[in-house]
Amino acid sequence: MQGCRGAGVQGCRGAGVPQEQGSVESSIISTEIYLELRELSIRTIRERIAARTLSAVELCRAALDRIERLSELNAFITVTADAALARAEQIDRAAASGDPLPPLAGAIIAIKDNMVISGVRTTAGSRILFNYKPPYTATAVERLRQAGAIVVGKTNCDEFAMGSSNENSAYGPVKNPWDAARVPGGSSGGSAVAVAAGMATAALGSDTGGSIRQPASLCGVVGIKPTYGRVSRYGLIAFGSSLDQIGPLANSVEDVARILNSIAGRDSSDSTSSDIETDDYVAALEGDARGLRVGVPRQYYGEGLDPEVRAHIEAAIKKFEEMGAEIVDVGLPHTEYAVPVYYLIATAEASSNLARYDGVRYGFRAEEAPTLKEMYSRTRDQGFGAEVKRRIMLGTYALSAGYYDAYYGKAQKVRSLIESDFRNAFASCDVIATPTSPTPAFRLGEKTDDPLEMYLSDIYTITVNLAGVPGVSLPCGLSSEGLPIGIQLIGRHFDEARLLRAARNLERAIAFNSKPGAVENL
């Protein structure tokens, strides 16, 4: 396998993924497998590699071929072909010698490009980090590797994870595989597309206000934002530190549970990671939904919700009822304040976190600045995109002298009211069911001129980050235009086990098995 020619590095743009110079035979096998990549669960991959009916190298080549063929979707910023194939060879060797395989052996995983991997370019979708090669690896990525996963590359995302459409990336927008004229959602759009279009078995994303769940919904895959503190954020490029959380996207609830098993748990390198015991999230999937109390908050079904989305969510809730769950009316009365609270807290934290990008220690530096101060401000103006600057400005304002109490202080108080809403609701239910996004995927460019309208597309997901609870999105149907619709289930703090069991039961009842067709015509 050739690397990125001449670059001397393993990272290169998706469009430049080199073709395998292998035989005709291997490309036939690859074709056969890539048609199946979306069908192969993590468990099946491991079992078939152990039984020697599937080779990790062939699976990896199939993924790389698929990434190359679908480069127009722009899902990847960097593809780590050489390292992935070397890892796959190790796994095949272990299987050949009859060694027991680790739990994620052979699973092809894509990593959002805001998580660092030692020696692999990490951009966070920003020009300001266009050439950054981190000297260390994120804990979540390291744990996936330890568990036998094959990291195939870094996925495109909104710059510093700020956005709901993936149109804020300095490396170009990502396109939705269900309709390439539409957005995949954001900010983990590349991760959602990699899974939906069969370029990877699963992916890691990060979620500050819906950035895993909303793209999962718009691309027809499963994505979970775990409880704040459940997964280590060491090596995740910080955006809103009291909200950020890493989580998996995959084709099934079982696969996200399997990945969560590998990445959850205390990490001494992240002091906000929790030492509360983890569960076996795969074992927890067993059991039916009888007696489960499903809360339906009326505040999430009002103005702005697309009628088709509403109909699908209501049908899904009906399925819960048919399975013997109890449907409970709950109130989350402060929901309407969540967007303003979020856009104060997240931007205030971002303005502080992004102060480190100053052109001194890494990344882009503006040319020809005569003084240090001008070097800082020109580097930041040229290195950041419009949305990032807008949020830094808003956050700086919210924290500035004379406004701190009126904005940031007020937002923190209302945030505690929102968290109380959830605690009160969970006194009478076990999970809460809502839409993930008010609409299916919108068109590229449709909302770019109106930041506020873009912010409102996160209205059902940001409350979950503000309260710190876990939320999962899973597909529950297609719109009349053939676009996926996601339902969000929300659980109690650190109750991912029950949340995923509820999701597994609903997934089985809905039996969503549509696949994006648009990609096959690219």
Added chain:
Amino acid sequence: MPITKDDVENIAMLARLELTDEETEAFTRQLGSILDYIDKLDELDTADVPRISPCSTASGDTEYARRDDVVRPGLGQRLATENAPDAEAGYFKVPKVIGG
């Protein structure tokens, strides 16, 4: 309270962003409408509401996380300066500081 062009220029200075005239104009307009929306929070009387701890947990535990203070190896000068736009002999190089 409405946000003015002067406010935007002042915030940009604090945030170390050298905005173009077009950006200053656009941000004045956009931040104005976002702040109008945010003023919705004034509807709520929060005099008796506690501020949330930024990193509260399920147990409501708001103790600061502590660890033992043990010496561990750092990155070292070579790795620490490897990504710098300009570095020499283990130091970061920047334009002149005085006179700016």
